[in-house]
Amino acid sequence: MLLLTAVACLLNTVVAAGGLQSCLHTRLSPASTLVSPSSAEYPNATVSNNLSWQYFASAVVFVGSAEDAAIAVKCAAASKIPVTPRGGRHSYASFGSGGRNGSFVVDVTRLQSFSYDPKTTYATVGAGFRLGNLALALDAHGRATPHGTCTFVGIGGHATCGGYGLTSRLWGLLVDQIVRVTAVTAAGDVVEASPSKHSDLLWAISGAAPSFAVVLSFTIRTYPQPASTSYFDFDFGNFSDTPSLAVKALLAFQSFAATSAPPELGTQFTVGRSAGGTLGLRLSGVYYGVETAIPTVIQPLLDAIPFSPISNTSKLQGYMASVAFLGGDDPVNTTGRVESPNTAYEKSIIVPTSAPLSEETWTKFVEFAFNTPVPPGISSYYWQIDAFGGSYRGKRTAMAAFPSDANAFGGRDGLLLMQHGTYSDTSGSYPAGGHAFANSFAGTITETVRTEGKKIEAYQCYVDPLLSADEAHALYFGHEKTHKLKALKHKWDPARVFDYPHAF
Numbered sequence: 001m002l003l004l005t006a007v008a009c010l011l012n013t014v015v016a017a018g019g020l021q022s023c024l025h026t027r028l029s030p031a032s033t034l035v036s037p038s039s040a041e042y043p044n045a046t047v048s049n050n051l052s053w054q055y056f057a058s059a060v061v062f063v064g065s066a067e068d069a070a071i072a073v074k075c076a077a078a079s080k081i082p083v084t085p086r087g088g089r090h091s092y093a094s095f096g097s098g099g100r101n102g103s104f105v106v107d108v109t110r111l112q113s114f115s116y117d118p119k120t121t122y123a124t125v126g127a128g129f130r131l132g133n134l135a136l137a138l139d140a141h142g143r144a145t146p147h148g149t150c151t152f153v154g155i156g157g158h159a160t161c162g163g164y165g166l167t168s169r170l171w172g173l174l175v176d177q178i179v180r181v182t183a184v185t186a187a188g189d190v191v192e193a194s195p196s197k198h199s200d201l202l203w204a205i206s207g208a209a210p211s212f213a214v215v216l217s218f219t220i221r222t223y224p225q226p227a228s229t230s231y232f233d234f235d236f237g238n239f240s241d242t243p244s245l246a247v248k249a250l251l252a253f254q255s256f257a258a259t260s261a262p263p264e265l266g267t268q269f270t271v272g273r274s275a276g277g278t279l280g281l282r283l284s285g286v287y288y289g290v291e292t293a294i295p296t297v298i299q300p301l302l303d304a305i306p307f308s309p310i311s312n313t314s315k316l317q318g319y320m321a322s323v324a325f326l327g328g329d330d331p332v333n334t335t336g337r338v339e340s341p342n343t344a345y346e347k348s349i350i351v352p353t354s355a356p357l358s359e360e361t362w363t364k365f366v367e368f369a370f371n372t373p374v375p376p377g378i379s380s381y382y383w384q385i386d387a388f389g390g391s392y393r394g395k396r397t398a399m400a401a402f403p404s405d406a407n408a409f410g411g412r413d414g415l416l417l418m419q420h421g422t423y424s425d426t427s428g429s430y431p432a433g434g435h436a437f438a439n440s441f442a443g444t445i446t447e448t449v450r451t452e453g454k455k456i457e458a459y460q461c462y463v464d465p466l467l468s469a470d471e472a473h474a475l476y477f478g479h480e481k482t483h484k485l486k487a488l489k490h491k492w493d494p495a496r497v498f499d500y501p502h503a504f
């Protein structure tokens with residue numbers, strides 16, 4: 001019986017996909033390209049950056065115009081095939097491919113328009129931009145905006161899930177910079193959403209876009225580039241001292257982030273281990289100002305860490321040189337380039353400012369790190385712990401000061417942003433034990449916090465596909481915003497044209 005139901009479902013999908021393709025073939029302009037499963041282009045058109053999660057789309061359309069994007073959504077809605085917008089393909093869960101088989105992927109990477117208005121200092125950027133090219137386009141005007149370090153990440157997903165970078169304590173998240181979007185709604189209308197028109201849609205897109213629309217372009221705030229930037233890196237080596245010293249270091253970092261790190265400072269504490277190795281600890285970051293300020297800024301933290309670095313480096317450079325440096329091996333100009341894929345599982349925790357982690361919680365975390373070997377099939381793991389929000393001299397950083405109700409982003413009270421990545425030692429195949437390991441590791445924090453009756457959150461950009469929709473909504477958006485987003489989903493997309501595993 002189950003088999004018969006599955007076959008019937010598959011047949012329905014195939015018939016619907018056939019209807020979708022014939023609807024599109026006659027209507028799309030030559031600016032767009034439709035790729036169906038029978039096409040030789042299909043494997044390249046569907047592969048995501050994280051090989052752990054790969055999905056078969058019913059079709060992919062690379063849209064070359066707003067009109068074609070609207071046609072694509074209308075045809076999919078008529079065929080009852082769920083639509084997934086896709087940008088840079090860097091969702092850790094491959095949600096740009098729908099997060100399950102059978103979605104219709106509307107890829108926006110051909111939308112590459114850019115303009116800069118010197119009067120408002122806003123830039124209007126096609127949703128197909130990747131972060132490196134965004135930085136380059138703004139650089140031509142001496143401007144910048146906050147975003148993450150990986151140059152291949154797409155603005156489509158990044159700007160709408162949060163968009164954290166080392167300038168976020170200074171300028172906020174990328175989602176906070178959105179002042180206007182042009183988007184295709186579930187009804188297939190091309191609309192502009194701004195504070196004066198469809199403001200509720202703008203609010204929802206600014207945090208939860210894939211449930212609501214295909215964004216075609218973003219109008220964002222920009223900032224003058226800092227005159228210089230100073231990178232620093234303190235390597236504490238392969239840490240084999242007692243766990244209690246590591247706990248003291250993490251407590252010191254947490255309280256430094258809360259009140260003592262100036263907004264010009266983006267900094268992270270990394271705890272990592274390779275298979276067969278011991279724990280590595282590292283403190284690094286960028287001060288958006290001159291190198292001579294670093295000792296004054298960082299010294300209070302170094303004084304509070306009860307062990308010394310085995311080496312340290314610093315690098316004074318201009319803003320764009322810093323973008324290139326932080327991007328590592330990736331080029332800033334990503335045009336025509338493809339990043340090597342990963343096979344990974346990522347999770348996140350946001351530690352709220354209102355509920356910092358207790359010594360007991362950090363102790364459980366550190367004990368797990370010391371006592372648990374890297375599981376079979378995992379080559380390495382890391383915890384990257386970023387100073388996310390916090391205050392300095394009584395004034396909140398830009399990330400913390402942005403009004404929480406101004407957009408749908410959920411982690412506004414965040415003090416620390418913790419990202420956990422576990423990497424497979426075999427490309428394309430993630431080991432079964434890796435998920436349990438990562439969840440137990442994160443559980444040392446989340447479970448202890450829950451027993452203490454405190455709040456814990458997570459970061460949607462580091463999306464965890466093993467969460468149910470309800471769990472994801474609670475962790476990424478919180479109760480109030482989830483309630484509002486569900487009501488807006490009912491208003492803007494009652495037929496669930498935009499659907500994926502974590503959709504509202």
Ligand SMILES: Cc1cc2nc3c(=O)[nH]c(=O)nc-3n(C[C@H](O)[C@H](O)[C@H](O)COP(=O)(O)OP(=O)(O)OC[C@H]3O[C@@H](n4cnc5c(N)ncnc54)[C@H](O)[C@@H]3O)c2cc1C
Pocket residue numbers: 049084085086087088089090091092094095096097108127147148149150152153154155156157158160161162163164165209210213214215216461462
């Ligand atoms: C190597 C790497 C480094 C990263 N570094 C950072 C970092 O420093 N800081 C940080 O905050 N995050 C970082 N991320 C996470 C990244 O911000 C998210 O994965 C982001 O969603 C990727 O966007 P994308 O367009 O590249 O991905 P896609 O897979 O194309 O899309 C991701 C999600 O956004 C939706 N989406 C994409 N485009 C649109 C659109 N035009 N309209 C509506 N919805 C859309 C998709 O449907 C999907 O749900 C990193 C990810 C990777 C893989």
